[in-house]
Amino acid sequence: MELMMMQSNPADKLAALIEELSAVLSPQSIQSDLSSRTLMSQDVFCKKEPAALVVKPETVKQLASLMQISTKHGYAALPRGGGMSYTQGYVPVQQNSIIVDMSALDQLIEINTDDMYVTVQCGCSWEKLHKALDGTGFRTPFWGTLSGRYATVGGGLSQNSIFWGSGQHGFAVDSVLSVEVVLASGHIIRTGSAGQLHATPFARHFGPDLTGLFCCDNSAFGIKATATFRLIPSLKYHDGLSFSASSFAALSSLMSEASKQGLISECFGFDPFLQAQRMQRESLGKDVKSLLGVMKSAGSLSKAIKSGTKVALAGRNFVEAESWSAHFMVEDRTEAGMQHKLQAIEAIASKLDVKAIENSIPKILRANPFGPVNNMIGPQGERWVPVHAVVPHSKTQQAYQVTEQVFSENSELIEKFNIGIGYLVATVSSMAFVLEPVFFWPDELNELHKHAVETSHLKRLKGFPPNPEATKAMEKIRADLVLAYSQQGFIHMQIGKSYRFKEGLAAENFELLKAIKQHLDPTSSMNPGCLGL
Template sequence: MQLLSKNELSNQLIEILDANEVKTDQLSCVLYSQDVYTKDKSSAMVIQPSSTEKLAEAVLTITQAGYSVVARGGGMSYTRGYVPDEEHSVIIDMSALNSVIEVNTKDMYVTVECGCSWEKLYQTLKDYNLRTPFWGTLSGRFATVGGSLSQNGIFWGSAQHGFAVDSVLSLEVILSDGKTINTGSAAKQETKPFTRHFGPDLTGLFCNDSAALGIKTKATIRLIPEALHKGSTSISFTEFNHQAELMSEVARQGLASECFGFDPFLQAQRLQRESLGKDIKSLFGVMKAAGSVGKALKAGSKIALAGRDFIESECWSVHFMVEDWTEQGVELKLNRINQLAKDLQGTVVENTIPKVLSANPFGPVNNMVGPKGERWVPVHALVPHSSAQEAYNATEAVFKKHADAIAKHNIGIGYLLATVSSTVFVLEPVFFWPDELNELHKSAVEPAHLKRLPGFSANPAASEALSAIRADLMATYADSGYVHMQLGKTYKFKEVVDKENYQLLSDIKNMLDANNRLNPGCLGFN
């Protein structure tokens, strides 16, 4: 395959796309080629197609020119999913393909272009009193539907409805040769994308693939009615094991729509970064969401009085959000959760955090940096409920092994905990370390927030130490049989999955992308 020069390829792409949809400047190539954690090779160019037809033609042109194609959503991931492995690569910025194409209230599905953010989709569906079962990540102001389906994601709706990919009915996908296919019932000519299952599940094939098998351009997702009544509760514990057991039992009983917890360190970080009850915008949002003047005043006064001291600093905390068709139903679920908590030596505290988050589900992404401007990155493990304590112990053993480096380089470590549907416990160690921010941080974090941060200069020694800790932790998780979302080019997959499974995937990859031009390096495809 003859590799075209950068100028030759850009000229060909300008003939297909508008001139302003092809970027070859260094600033764009650097910015769009890095994720929250990794800055490595820069792409040769970035394209921002405004139609799927143009994108399909552009993909064929790029792959025929010998370049690789890497699709990028909102840029909020941290596992090198869209960080190029090759300098001769073209980043596809999907942000212009962001339309909500159809809201079908009779057949209960919505079709969107994959560059649509979760926030835009949620706001659009609010007018219909509907939403998707999984309805976004915390970074949903930027994070896109396509990005979440490529990487998988959790948060809003996950405790009840599962992962992002579990709500999808159908996909439109562009292959490396520019051909377009549809999955689910939409694969049958002149048939609506109303069901996922029509023969083997090809929709699932193109999920969790980091766009290494195909580039998702449209997604059809199930709709459900927005619940009429919502509530929340927060519980504090002195020990991990009691908090984890409560989270697992609530998941088994299906009581919560969202469930997330913090260890004392991460809780303190969060309270330093967010003023919560003292933040007028957050307080106003909570009061506005309360539904009536009386409820608004009650909610606002309770948060204002609680301030930042509603949870003791040395405690673990877990937060549950529940939904139901009646106020009584909400109260029954909350009472059940609170009673389970008391049986496990938990203490019910003011539910400030879930109230603020519920009122502002897609806030700024300022939490992608620490309270003083530290760098931030997580690692996670998905385990069955019965393995939560084991996973925590294994994680703590790794940290003990690296205790000297952690202390020497002032690396802060916390835990984010969550549940997904009734079967999955999520353990996510989160790292903060003093180092300079990259271009993506400066682009995504609010300028006023950045100004308030002292910040740090480059600290390669701390970064190297952190890299070694993360690598050790991920190796431990791989050896323990834990699995992951957001595989990208970071987590082990080829090395740990059954050889027969990987051979089948390799054969499919070979058929769909014989020259490995779609995001080479992802899932071990080299």
């Protein structure tokens, strides 16, 4: 009764929440100032009303306690990892919300090379996890995103990330064995073999796959506190190839065929516009740092000199201005095996309308896998946001045509607001092709941009004044794309609150998810709005 009376006064309600949280969290772990709440409540694209509170648990026990307390007081909890997403996954939809900052839960718990797994707290960045395994001779199959300096393990599992290792081993969630999940009630669930009493998290499948239930969910069912990943041997030999193509059709054919034959560890490409943006964005200073990274990773002095010289001589103009480009990274336990894969890709390319170019981009990226996140804004300080579709290889052309049709229908808005559009494309294991239109438009940067992008980089940029009409136009174009993709049956990663998951899902499937949500989170305290729940 007392709690119900307090609910009539939001200030009293919040004060009561803070008082009880203060008994389990340190004072510095509770932030109520507007600046912190504003920063932590926005993502790369969306900024709405800030959460009422930001809390930062330092232990799993604290996380469980704060979930029990916040649920009792009627507050929704939204976990935030590195903040590098753009689909409103942790953006509040109601005033009585708290952001759960996972950054203090970032410890390595166990590296077990006998049983081939590693367990880590979910606030750990992909970069930190990868570095912790360096020197062991092992790594995780999927080992991070390009934003992995900030992006976290928990965020990657909630959003279903791709990049490092994806060409061979699939999505981030394909590498996880077990998760430890804190529910809205504060209770803890352990999945996979770890759900068996007295067992370790060495295997994913012990009965129904509960691990999968808590992946790709944007924490709609619970907050992942720890995760266990498979380990595989680190492969000593790696190299790359790059090609240019005059059309998307030729480029995607090359990428799909190499993907289906299982030749690549990573595979991605750019259209001419996005290549030009990339070249404008990078500085001479970063070129030098990247070159040093290439030379250090070469393995020997002679290889270092050769690799460094080739990249330096290629400069920035190794791709023709009007061409698409595709970039392949391969790895193997022997040099002969690596060369076999490179030759197989070259054989595929020889049958298509593509030509080999200097492989500077694969070399630089592999040598510097977790760089700054300066690419989250345009070369002059423009706003940036992608949208994507994941499709089977047979539908890559269809996806491209659907996208171009939406752009044609919005051509007046695109021209009026000077919206630049490029494409990033990638493959996932042997099964999927990712088409990701990328947008740049003139508008002022938000607090997250200024927090995450290097200060030295920001100082060089022209920047833009507020331009809400341009951003509104972007929202409309993006929504049109999302609708068109849904109507074609295309799927998505990092669903959040931006993609039409509920609308495109079979009714029976969604009813099952609703029933699970009701059982695990009857008061809808876990990230309400995600997945349409």
